[in-house]
Amino acid sequence: MSKFDEKLALYQSAMKDLGISFDAGLFTKVTKGLGPSIYKKDAETVSGSDAKELGTVKNNFLIKKLGLTDGAKLDNAIDAVMEKMGKSNRNKYRAIVYYLLVKELGQESKY
Numbered sequence: 001m002s003k004f005d006e007k008l009a010l011y012q013s014a015m016k017d018l019g020i021s022f023d024a025g026l027f028t029k030v031t032k033g034l035g036p037s038i039y040k041k042d043a044e045t046v047s048g049s050d051a052k053e054l055g056t057v058k059n060n061f062l063i064k065k066l067g068l069t070d071g072a073k074l075d076n077a078i079d080a081v082m083e084k085m086g087k088s089n090r091n092k093y094r095a096i097v098y099y100l101l102v103k104e105l106g107q108e109s110k111y
Helices: 003-018 024-033 035-039 051-065 072-085 094-104
Strands: none
Touching: 003 024, 003 035, 003 094, 024 035, 024 094, 035 094, 051 072, 051 094, 072 094
Protein backbone atom coordinates (compact mmCIF):
# COMPACT_ATOMS: atom_id res chain seq x y z
CA MET A 1 0.00 0.00 0.00
CA SER A 2 1.44 3.38 -0.99
CA LYS A 3 1.77 6.28 1.42
CA PHE A 4 -1.02 8.07 -0.45
CA ASP A 5 -3.33 5.07 -0.08
CA GLU A 6 -2.55 4.92 3.64
CA LYS A 7 -3.46 8.60 4.07
CA LEU A 8 -6.61 8.15 1.99
CA ALA A 9 -7.69 5.20 4.16
CA LEU A 10 -7.02 7.25 7.32
CA TYR A 11 -9.13 10.16 6.06
CA GLN A 12 -11.95 7.91 4.87
CA SER A 13 -12.02 6.21 8.26
CA ALA A 14 -12.17 9.63 9.97
CA MET A 15 -15.10 10.61 7.74
CA LYS A 16 -16.95 7.42 8.63
CA ASP A 17 -16.31 8.12 12.32
CA LEU A 18 -17.86 11.56 11.85
CA GLY A 19 -20.86 10.00 10.12
CA ILE A 20 -20.16 11.79 6.84
CA SER A 21 -21.07 10.00 3.62
CA PHE A 22 -18.78 10.76 0.71
CA ASP A 23 -18.07 10.20 -2.97
CA ALA A 24 -14.84 8.18 -2.93
CA GLY A 25 -13.80 9.25 -6.44
CA LEU A 26 -14.20 12.96 -5.74
CA PHE A 27 -12.57 12.61 -2.33
CA THR A 28 -9.53 10.94 -3.93
CA LYS A 29 -9.22 13.77 -6.48
CA VAL A 30 -9.46 16.47 -3.81
CA THR A 31 -6.86 14.67 -1.68
CA LYS A 32 -4.48 14.29 -4.64
CA GLY A 33 -4.87 18.01 -5.30
CA LEU A 34 -3.33 18.72 -1.89
CA GLY A 35 -0.01 17.29 -3.02
CA PRO A 36 2.74 16.81 -0.44
CA SER A 37 0.95 18.78 2.28
CA ILE A 38 -0.88 15.63 3.42
CA TYR A 39 2.45 14.13 4.48
CA LYS A 40 3.43 17.06 6.72
CA LYS A 41 2.04 16.82 10.26
CA ASP A 42 1.34 20.55 10.63
CA ALA A 43 -0.06 21.09 7.12
CA GLU A 44 -2.21 17.96 7.23
CA THR A 45 -4.76 19.52 9.61
CA VAL A 46 -6.72 22.76 9.78
CA SER A 47 -7.17 24.69 13.01
CA GLY A 48 -10.84 25.61 13.14
CA SER A 49 -10.24 28.22 15.85
CA ASP A 50 -7.38 30.05 14.11
CA ALA A 51 -8.77 32.93 12.04
CA LYS A 52 -5.48 33.28 10.13
CA GLU A 53 -5.55 29.61 9.09
CA LEU A 54 -9.20 29.81 8.03
CA GLY A 55 -8.29 32.91 6.01
CA THR A 56 -5.57 30.91 4.28
CA VAL A 57 -8.07 28.15 3.45
CA LYS A 58 -10.41 30.76 1.98
CA ASN A 59 -7.75 32.65 -0.01
CA ASN A 60 -5.56 29.80 -1.21
CA PHE A 61 -8.17 27.12 -1.80
CA LEU A 62 -11.56 28.71 -2.38
CA ILE A 63 -10.46 31.88 -4.17
CA LYS A 64 -7.21 30.92 -5.92
CA LYS A 65 -7.70 27.21 -6.62
CA LEU A 66 -11.47 27.06 -7.15
CA GLY A 67 -11.73 30.58 -8.59
CA LEU A 68 -14.57 31.70 -6.33
CA THR A 69 -15.34 35.31 -5.42
CA ASP A 70 -14.75 36.44 -1.85
CA GLY A 71 -17.87 37.09 0.17
CA ALA A 72 -20.14 35.99 2.99
CA LYS A 73 -21.00 32.80 1.08
CA LEU A 74 -17.44 31.53 1.50
CA ASP A 75 -17.32 32.44 5.20
CA ASN A 76 -20.66 30.71 5.76
CA ALA A 77 -19.43 27.58 3.96
CA ILE A 78 -16.28 27.47 6.12
CA ASP A 79 -18.39 27.89 9.28
CA ALA A 80 -20.75 25.11 8.16
CA VAL A 81 -17.85 22.73 7.47
CA MET A 82 -16.21 23.47 10.83
CA GLU A 83 -19.55 22.82 12.54
CA LYS A 84 -19.98 19.55 10.62
CA MET A 85 -16.52 18.38 11.65
CA GLY A 86 -17.16 19.26 15.29
CA LYS A 87 -15.69 22.14 17.27
CA SER A 88 -13.94 19.79 19.70
CA ASN A 89 -12.52 17.53 16.96
CA ARG A 90 -8.76 18.05 17.03
CA ASN A 91 -8.17 16.15 13.78
CA LYS A 92 -9.72 18.40 11.18
CA TYR A 93 -7.85 16.87 8.29
CA ARG A 94 -7.29 19.32 5.43
CA ALA A 95 -8.40 16.74 2.85
CA ILE A 96 -11.77 16.34 4.58
CA VAL A 97 -12.23 20.09 5.10
CA TYR A 98 -11.50 20.79 1.43
CA TYR A 99 -13.75 17.96 0.26
CA LEU A 100 -16.62 19.24 2.40
CA LEU A 101 -16.07 22.79 1.10
CA VAL A 102 -16.21 21.53 -2.49
CA LYS A 103 -19.51 19.77 -1.72
CA GLU A 104 -20.91 22.69 0.31
CA LEU A 105 -20.23 25.14 -2.50
CA GLY A 106 -21.22 22.83 -5.35
CA GLN A 107 -17.78 22.90 -6.97
CA GLU A 108 -17.53 19.20 -7.87
CA SER A 109 -17.14 20.08 -11.56
CA LYS A 110 -13.72 21.66 -10.81
CA TYR A 111 -12.43 18.14 -10.20
